[in-house]
Amino acid sequence: MRIRATVAAVSGALALSALAVPAAQAVGDSGTPYTLNAGFSNLSIAKAVKVGTTNEVSVKYTYTLTHGTDVDITAKDFYTDAFLYKGSYSDSAPELYGDADSATCTATSSTTATCTGSVDIYPADGDLKSVWAGSWSVAAEAVAFNGQSTTNPDLSKVGYKDQSGLATTLVQRNSTLTANAGPEPVAKGKTLTVTGKLSRANWDDNLYHGYAGQPVKLQFRKAGTSTYTTVKTVSTDSSGNLKTTTTANYDGYWRFSFAGTSTTPAVSATGDYVDVK
Incomplete structure (x- = not known):
């Protein structure tokens, strides 16, 4: 699974609208996600990213994940990552993610971990528009499925947390x-x-x-x-x-x-x- 976890409005309630393999979407049929006991801090990313017209560009990031003792970050169905977004943080904002299912997290204590990953940009595939050049912000997210199916979960048993405004970077036209x-x-x-x-x-x-x-x-x-x-x-x-x-x-x-x-x-x-x- 390639994590593309976002929060969207579904029938007036919050639901996970994109936890998917590329181009697929999965929305649960019952409940809404509970707020996962997790937080994000110390996010580090390059100050600027140069993107041309054809070659893939990968930019690394690191952040600290803080979580409750009830959150098992080693579970196979726990995922976390950071991603870029342009403008205001909303479901309609342009976003850039990494290719990997999840960032790699190494526990530093029973409730903290250092997570590393990358955002992968493919200009030839239409990932960017020229008007989007300039400042982008960075958000991070985590989702715990807790044994639920990733294609049709009971959302009331799925935990989700995201946090915007963790850092900024320039995505520049080479x-x-x-x-x-x-x-x-x-x-x-x-x-x-x-x-x-x-x-x-x-x-x-x-x-x-x-x-x-x-x-x-x-x-x-x-x-x-x-x-x-x-x-x-x-x-x-x-x-x-x-x-x-x-x-x-x-x-x-x-x-x-x-x-x-x-x-x-x-x-x-x-x-x-x-x-x-």
């Missing part, structure tokens, strides 16, 4: 940046033209498109040194393109560098070496 300086070689003191393009993933069509109207730094690293220095700041055009001129005085590497936004990660182009004659 970015790319190029730089090309010329002519090569160039005479000392002459004009050098540097072009490039800033692009980012579009989760709606699974392609990369230019990122318009963004400030990008032109930077130079003199040959034999290890540090880039900012020469000027230019902005991308409506197609994400960059073009600027500078004066060539020393052999070295030219690149563009983008500081990033809440929806798009920082990125620097590979330096392009120019020989000054």
Whole structure:
């Protein structure tokens, strides 16, 4: 079973609406779940997650599960996990889960455990929309079936607990940046033209498109040194393109560098070496 436990309104009462193998749903025919004697704290997750257009991205998390002595977290039909949600915590909010049935929990006392798991994102399968880029929140949940069937349980005998607002992370549209300086070689003191393009993933069509109207730094690293220095700041055009001129005085590497936004990660182009004659 792949746990997709959520709480939804069924006939005006709370019921488990999604405890399922993928694409299947299971709702009990009697009662409502009781509140499981459990809580969640100390949730840790990456500050930002870069997601492109094709490759799966997996982000790990850990949290502390606190539970009553009446809750058997070692039972085969006990499940717990953490997941991401966008916006307000509700049944209609976009959510991202992990592939595993449950997080892996290691008891640290008779009533606490450290749980680890991952959220697995598949952009090519439509897990994301571009408008969802930015801040996501993290919730955790636990369900104890207590011997009940997972396909048609007596919900009054099933315990469930969820908790939202445990942490936040940025789910960002992956970015790319190029730089090309010329002519090569160039005479000392002459004009050098540097072009490039800033692009980012579009989760709606699974392609990369230019990122318009963004400030990008032109930077130079003199040959034999290890540090880039900012020469000027230019902005991308409506197609994400960059073009600027500078004066060539020393052999070295030219690149563009983008500081990033809440929806798009920082990125620097590979330096392009120019020989000054």
